[in-house]
Amino acid sequence: MSKAPIAIIGAGIAGLSAAEALQTAGEAVQLFDKSRGPGGRMSSKRSEAGSLDLGAQYFTARDRRFSETVQRWQAQGWVDSWSPNLYQARSGQLSPSTDEQVRWVGVPRMSAIARGLIGDTPATYACRITDVFRGEAFWTLVDADGTSHGPFSQVIIALPAPQASALLATAPKLAAVAASVPMEPTWSVAVAFASPLETRVEACFVQDDALDWLARHRSKPGRDDRLDTWVLHGTSAWSRQHLDLPKEAVIEQLVGAFAELIDCVVPETTFTLAHRWLYARPAQTHEWGALADADLGLYACGDWCLSGRVEGAWLSGQEAARRLLEQQQR
Ligand SMILES: Cc1cc2nc3c(=O)[nH]c(=O)nc-3n(C[C@H](O)[C@H](O)[C@H](O)COP(=O)(O)OP(=O)(O)OC[C@H]3O[C@@H](n4cnc5c(N)ncnc54)[C@H](O)[C@@H]3O)c2cc1C
Numbered sequence: 001m002s003k004a005p006i007a008i009i010g011a012g013i014a015g016l017s018a019a020e021a022l023q024t025a026g027e028a029v030q031l032f033d034k035s036r037g038p039g040g041r042m043s044s045k046r047s048e049a050g051s052l053d054l055g056a057q058y059f060t061a062r063d064r065r066f067s068e069t070v071q072r073w074q075a076q077g078w079v080d081s082w083s084p085n086l087y088q089a090r091s092g093q094l095s096p097s098t099d100e101q102v103r104w105v106g107v108p109r110m111s112a113i114a115r116g117l118i119g120d121t122p123a124t125y126a127c128r129i130t131d132v133f134r135g136e137a138f139w140t141l142v143d144a145d146g147t148s149h150g151p152f153s154q155v156i157i158a159l160p161a162p163q164a165s166a167l168l169a170t171a172p173k174l175a176a177v178a179a180s181v182p183m184e185p186t187w188s189v190a191v192a193f194a195s196p197l198e199t200r201v202e203a204c205f206v207q208d209d210a211l212d213w214l215a216r217h218r219s220k221p222g223r224d225d226r227l228d229t230w231v232l233h234g235t236s237a238w239s240r241q242h243l244d245l246p247k248e249a250v251i252e253q254l255v256g257a258f259a260e261l262i263d264c265v266v267p268e269t270t271f272t273l274a275h276r277w278l279y280a281r282p283a284q285t286h287e288w289g290a291l292a293d294a295d296l297g298l299y300a301c302g303d304w305c306l307s308g309r310v311e312g313a314w315l316s317g318q319e320a321a322r323r324l325l326e327q328q329q330r
């Protein structure tokens with residue numbers, strides 16, 4: 001009889017990283033995600049204004065293994081570097097803030113990386129896992145419709161910490177660690193103008209009550225440039241305070257803050273959209289790599305186990321796979 005596959009819950013960059021490492025080692029995996037496709041916080045949303053990156057805006061590669069991987073992604077045509085006219089804003093004052101940092105984006109949209117990575121890996125979408133339990137030898141997953149999936153030899157939970165904690169009940173120590181990680185929300189708004197704004201600004205780190213970041217979408221490689229579309233992010237504190245504000249009010253306030261900050265006339269908008277990320281970033285970084293109960297065969301990974309960034313999520317997926325493979329060789 002062939003061996004049962006490994007279940008990976010969450011097809012964000014952490015889950016995809018683990019899946020790739022395990023498949024490279026000859027293991028069979030099966031991914032599950034509650035969304036309609038892979039990518040999680042690195043996905044892009046289709047809209048009248050083209051495909052928009054509302055979550056991760058770009059990423060940096062500081063770890064050697066991740067740098068080498070990103071070079072490979074570039075060779076495959078999934079990513080390119082992005083060098084916007086970078087600004088910062090302090091106390092409402094805009095100033096150029098050029099630097100030498102290499103910043104990467106998926107092309108022609110952020111979700112290209114997840115699409116590339118998933119290849120023909122078996123994946124079940126629109127499937128929210130609500131329970132994970134172990135029988136005598138194998139694991140079974142249960143989804144929100146009550147359907148069971150399995151048997152699986154091991155399980156990797158690659159979700160934001162609060163969602164991971166809920167599925168880690170079989171390993172109370174891991175559940176407690178995940179439950180100890182608060183994650184901060186981010187309101188993300190896209191706003192488009194029919195004619196380009198007369199500004200040199202293409203991206204800006206903002207220190208403000210409401211705004212944290214703004215980026216001109218068309219300045220990224222390969223993007224649709226029919227409209228001049230901007231992505232605005234609220235700060236964690238502002239987003240937390242305005243968590244339940246209706247989307248129209250969120251758009252009004254963040255676009256208002258943008259209009260006050262930017263150094264040009266802001267005309268009527270032709271398109272707006274708001275998206276709330278409930279678990280956008282961990283409140284702190286950690287150095288756990290991944291969590292493991294190797295005897296049980298249960299693992300957890302995600303950005304919250306490391307740096308709270310794309311790089312940290314990818315590295316955490318690698319670490320979960322490494323620990324699982326190490327245990328198998330014992
Ligand atoms: C607004 C915003 C801006 C950001 N900007 C940057 C940036 O510029 N640079 C950077 O490096 N990082 C940035 N980040 C952080 C970066 O996106 C994350 O660190 C990274 O994408 C996390 O990957 P992950 O795989 O750990 O989690 P996720 O991407 O969250 O993947 C988890 C997956 O699990 C699925 N899921 C959840 N619950 C269940 C369930 N019960 N059953 C099945 N599936 C489930 C979700 O649908 C999701 O696809 C940003 C994040 C946000 C939200």
Ligand SMILES: NC(=O)c1ccc[n+]([C@@H]2O[C@H](COP(=O)([O-])OP(=O)(O)OC[C@H]3O[C@@H](n4cnc5c(N)ncnc54)[C@H](O)[C@@H]3O)[C@@H](O)[C@H]2O)c1
Pocket residue numbers: 059060086087088097098099101185186205212233280281308309
């Ligand atoms: N909104 C969210 O939910 C969320 C979640 C995770 C990460 N992020 C963002 O993702 C980015 C990823 O971080 P990274 O370390 O890979 O990238 P990075 O090195 O470009 O940025 C790190 C931080 O350094 C500062 N910084 C960097 N370059 C600057 C410049 N030229 N001028 C002024 N300030 C500058 C900014 O405060 C920035 O947030 C960060 O900006 C972080 O805030 C956002």
